[in-house]
Amino acid sequence: MDSLESLFSxxxxxxxxxxxxxxxxxxxxxxxLETGYEATAWFMVGLIQILILLxxxxxxxxxxxxxxxxxxxxxxxxxxxxxxxRLGLFRIALFFxxxxxxxxxFGMARTSGYGTFHLDQLWPGVTDNAVVSLLIYLVVFDxxxxxxxxGQHQIEWWWRLHSLHxxxxxxxxxxxxxxxxxxxxxxxxxxxxxxQLIGVAxxxxxxxxxxTQLSESFQHANLKLWFGRVGERxxxxxxxxxxxxxxxxxxxxxxxxxxxxxxxAGPPQDGSAPLGGREAEPNVGAVxxAGPPQDGSAPLGGREAEPNVGAVxxAGPPQDGSAPLGGREAAPNVGAxxxxxxxxxxxxxxxxxxxxxxxxxxxxxxxxxRDQVEQLRDYGSGFWSQxxxxxxxxxGRA
Ligand SMILES: [Zn+2]
Ligand SMILES: [Zn+2]
Numbered sequence: 585m586d587s588l589e590s591l592f593s594x595x596x597x598x599x600x601x602x603x604x605x606x607x608x609x610x611x612x613x614x615x616x617l618e619t620g621y622e623a624t625a626w627f628m629v630g631l632i633q634i635l636i637l638l639x640x641x642x643x644x645x646x647x648x649x650x651x652x653x654x655x656x657x658x659x660x661x662x663x664x665x666x667x668x669x670r671l672g673l674f675r676i677a678l679f680f681x682x683x684x685x686x687x688x689x690f691g692m693a694r695t696s697g698y699g700t701f702h703l704d705q706l707w708p709g710v711t712d713n714a715v716v717s718l719l720i721y722l723v724v725f726d727x728x729x730x731x732x733x734x735g736q737h738q739i740e741w742w743w744r745l746h747s748l749h750x751x752x753x754x755x756x757x758x759x760x761x762x763x764x765x766x767x768x769x770x771x772x773x774x775x776x777x778x779x780q781l782i783g784v785a786x787x788x789x790x791x792x793x794x795x796t797q798l799s800e801s802f803q804h805a806n807l808k809l810w811f812g813r814v815g816e817r818x819x820x821x822x823x824x825x826x827x828x829x830x831x832x833x834x835x836x837x838x839x840x841x842x843x844x845x846x847x848x849a850g851p852p853q854d855g856s857a858p859l860g861g862r863e864a865e866p867n868v869g870a871v872x873x874a875g876p877p878q879d880g881s882a883p884l885g886g887r888e889a890e891p892n893v894g895a896v897x898x899a900g901p902p903q904d905g906s907a908p909l910g911g912r913e914a915a916p917n918v919g920a921x922x923x924x925x926x927x928x929x930x931x932x933x934x935x936x937x938x939x940x941x942x943x944x945x946x947x948x949x950x951x952x953x954r955d956q957v958e959q960l961r962d963y964g965s966g967f968w969s970q971x972x973x974x975x976x977x978x979x980g981r982a
Contacts (some may be wrong), residue, residue: 592628600624619679622786623672627973629794630670636798641757641805648808650826650948653885655754661967662758669761669768670797678772690780702783721784722792723932728778729796730935733928734773737835742767743923744977751963753952755829757805760797764974799931804829808948816944817937820929823946828927830949831957835922 600621608620653659668674694700703724704717711717736746745767752759763771779789803825810816810823828834926943929936936942955961962982964970976982 592625596621596624597626598918599628623676623679625790626675627672629790630672633798633801634666637757637801641830642809644809645757645806649806650808651754651806653754653756653806653949656678658752658754658965659756659758661965661970662752662756664761664967665761665763666758668800674765674768678769682769682773686776693780693834700783701781704783718788718791721782721788722795724768724782725778725792726929726931727935728774730928730939732774732934733930734941736767737925737928738923740923741978742770743835745770745974747953747977748963748974749828750835750951750953751956751970752829753950753956755804755806755951757801757828759804759809760800762970765971766974766978783900786948796931800825810946817933820927820931820933823948824927824929824933824944826948826951828925829951830947831952832921832954833926833943833949834951835923835925835953836921839920839922846880 604620604624605617608614608617615621641749704720711720736742745764748764748767749762750757752762799820803820804820805822807822809821811819811821815821816824837854924941926941927933927936928941933942953961953963956963962973964973973982
């Protein structure tokens with residue numbers, strides 16, 4: 585660990601002195617050298633991530649793809665998003681726009697006595713151990729990320745932005761950064777505020793972000809892979825996150841209807857339920873435990889358990905054997921679903937298990953958003969059209 589760290593520092597020093605520093609002087613940015621040094625670290629982290637993606641995750645995608653690649657153009661757009669984010673362009677843009685505001689805000693907070701708390705100093709000798717401290721911050725950031733992600737899905741205007749991320753029908757290891765810029769800025773502001781509140785050190789912060797980003801890229805891979813019964817509950821897998829991207833299941837929660845009894849929600853029989861992948865085992869794909877299992881049959885907090893457990897929600901699939909797109913004529917169920925979905929976790933599936941949003945079914949449905957398929961809603965194909973349509977959606981004009 586230490587030798588890796590010193591190797592990284594040496595490389596950072598070298599890259600900074602041989603390229604970044606001279607370039608900054610040439611651009612008249614000599615007063616920002618310290619920031620440039622930090623930016624060099626972010627750039628290197630991004631470069632390492634991209635190398636790992638190309639060398640490890642790419643071959644995995646070719647080894648066990650969920651679906652064939654049919655749309656290379658949309659993948660190229662995702663690659664552009666990835667380069668913009670991981671190589672630091674987005675960060676540089678934020679630095680010159682938001683950072684001055686933050687500096688002022690945090691400066692004011694500090695002079696009035698706030699902003700000096702460090703979570704890892706709660707229990708000297710234990711929590712300030714390097715590894716323990718890193719793990720604590722990782723868990724806290726992930727908890728915040730879970731609720732942020734739920735906000736993106738359940739707050740209507742926020743979903744109008746986040747839906748761009750879900751509109752990818754050809755999901756690959758490049759899809760993680762496919763987001764609307766406004767959405768990125770909001771999420772970034774939350775992360776920066778939390779980092780200040782809990783007092784994470786810059787080095788640790790970079791390590792946590794790097795690990796999170798790499799794991800996120802991996803989860804988006806076009807890769808048929810699950811981590812096993814126990815592993816699925818420890819770390820978010822490609823299967824876990826792909827289900828979050830499924831048409832219907834990933835972005836809708838059935839609304840409970842009282843007349844159908846206390847345990848059943850949504851009209852599952854009319855062919856309007858989530859598209860795709862439901863020919864097999866009609867009911868298994870539809871069950872959601874609203875809480876921990878009550879019959880002790882699933883000690884790991886999961887839902888492969890029998891559908892008769894506790895509170896069961898039915899989210900579809902239709903039992904009439906109609907074609908995947910056949911649900912469009914079935915108007916009666918309008919309003920049977922609300923914004924929501926499953927598997928909001930970013931690194932740890934624990935929060936989904938804890939708050940009743942986990943789905944551990946082994947299924948690999950088509951990805952996207954229902955209105956893309958049913959109303960042919962356009963989310964844009966290129967970078968600029970996606971950003972522009974996102975703004976239009978936000979104000980209700982697309
Ligand atoms: Zn989402
Ligand atoms: Zn995603």
